[in-house]
Amino acid sequence: MIRVSSITEFVYCPAKMFLNQIQGNNIQTSKMIHGKLVHEIRRGYEEITKQNIWRIKENIELEDIFSTIFEEVPQFVEKVSKKYSAKYEINSSTLNGMCKDLEDDLKLESQFLSLKIKKILNTSSKRSGEIAEMFFPQSLLEFSLKNEELNLRGKIDKIEVINNIYYPVEVKTGMPPSKGVWLADALQIAAYAVLMGYELNKEVLVGFVDYIRICERRPVVVDSILHQKLFGILDDITTMFEKQEIPEFKLNKNKCEKCEYMDICEFYG
Template identity: 85%
Template sequence: MISVSSISEFVYCPVKAFLNQTQKDNIQTREMIHGKLVREIRRGYEEITKQNMWSIKENIELEYIFSTIFEEVTPFIKKVSKKYSDKYEMDYSVLKDICNDLEDDLKLESQFLSLKVKKILNTTSKRGNEIAEMFFPQSLLEFPLKNEELNLRGKIDKIEVVNGVYYPVEVKTGMPPSKGVWLADALQIAAYVVLMDYELNKEVLVGFVDYIKICERRPVVVNSILHNKLFGVLDDMLTMFEKQEIPEFKLNKNKCEKCEYMDICEYYG
């Protein structure tokens, strides 16, 4: 079956999609491990922040709101960092730099979040648990979906449920375009919408991409144009996998040098 993550890879580079689909279980590049590390810390940060926010029971000073929200985040990052260091034998200095940068990012996000919480406390009678629900709606995390008829499967980062409406959310660690989302990211959202309709019987018109590097969420409207593009890409991918032949493509030095498969790609170099 085609993995939804391979759709994004195919748009980026057919070779990358081919390696992802056929050899992913046997490949653990440094970039792939870094991505897993960031995602795990991000998920844990959200859970910690949500729980800590519940303890805010009254209108308190901004500094105390921040210290409450950010409590336990640093020890958690160190714990996950050690786990990855032991499991993957990652270079300690590289790992330390990644985690330090990530901690700085999360600290800044917590400061922005504290300002929003303070504003809500000043203008409403909401308590911490109610505010937490505003920022962290009920969600299904890493939810598996598949459609045998389409030969399509995937594990979506998050499905948020707001007033009975389901919203697929993909988390991306790279930089977004100046406006909107990358086509590859939009196609992933469209693929999850198709799977959600099939498995959950939920009609979805809008999804979101969280570009965590700039702390911004961008919407994806899933219309007929995007659907047609998705099925065109799926047809091309099925042909590639069935024939075991990579379609013609042009090498792009800028893309290749950023690719996590650069060291094992027979086309590069």
């Protein structure tokens, strides 16, 4: 079956997706490992922070709010770092640098979150549980979806449920465009929206991409135009594997030099 994550690879370069299907998970670059590390730590950070917000009392000082919600985060980051150090062949200084940068980002986010919580406490009668739900609504994390008819499957980062409305959310570690979202990211949201429609019997009209490098969430409207683009690409992918032929595409030096399959790609060099 076509993986939703493969749509991004196909848009980036059809040859990359083709080689990925052949090689499977044999190639693990530092970029791939970093992406997995970020996703795991982010998931844990959300759970820890949501639980800690419940501990916040009225009339608490700003610095105490921050220390409460961030208290367990450094230890959690260290724990995940040790796990990845044992699991992957990656330079310890590189791994420590990744974790240090991520911990600094989470610290800054926690400081901003503390300011927001303090303002809510000062201007409303909301209690800690209500505040936790405001920032971290009910969610399904890493939820698997598939449909035999579409020949499509994937594991979405998050499905947020607000007032019985389901929203697909994808977390991205790269930089976003100046406006909106990248086409590949929008197509992933559309793919998950379609799968959610089949499996959960929920119409999905809007999804979100969280660009965590700039701490910004951007919406994706799942309209007929995006649907048309999605199914066009799914048809192209199906044809590529049925014929075992890579469709014509333009080589891009900047993309090729960053690709993990550069050394084995017959099109490069």
